[in-house]
Amino acid sequence: METYAQLMAGVFVIGLLAGALWLLKRGSAIRFRLPGQGQPDERILESRERLPLSPQHSLHLVRVGERAVLVAVHSGGCSLIESRPWAEFTSSDGPGSGNGRL
Numbered sequence: 253m254e255t256y257a258q259l260m261a262g263v264f265v266i267g268l269l270a271g272a273l274w275l276l277k278r279g280s281a282i283r284f285r286l287p288g289q290g291q292p293d294e295r296i297l298e299s300r301e302r303l304p305l306s307p308q309h310s311l312h313l314v315r316v317g318e319r320a321v322l323v324a325v326h327s328g329g330c331s332l333i334e335s336r337p338w339a340e341f342t343s344s345d346g347p348g349s350g351n352g353r354l
Contacts, residue, residue, distance in 0.1 A: 300320075301313040308327045313320060320341055322333040 298315040300315050303311040310325050312323045318338045320338050321335045324331045324333050
C-alpha cells in the first residue's frame with residue numbers, strides 16, 4: 253500500500269510539472285521546442301573552427317553575425333587577432349584563390 257501511495261505521488265508531481273510547462277508555453281513565457289521541430293535555429297554566435305597550437309594555446313575562428321573573428325586563446329586570456337566580414341570566407345572563388353584568408 254505504501255508503494256502505491258509513493259507511485260501516485262510521483263505521477264501527481266510529474267503531472268503538475270507537465271501542466272506548468274504547458275501553461276508557460278501557452279502564455280509565451282518560455283520557448284520550448286524539441287530538436288528538429290519548427291524553424292531552424294538562427295545563431296548569431298558560432299564557433300566554426302579551432303586550431304590547437306599547444307596544450308595552453310589555440311586559435312579559434314568564430315562567426316559573430318556577419319563577421320568572422322580570429323581569436324588567440326592563451327594562458328593569460330584571449331586576444332583578438334583579426335575581424336573581417338563573413339562574406340569573404342563564403343566567396344565562390346574557393347579556398348585556394350587567396351580570397352577569404354586571414
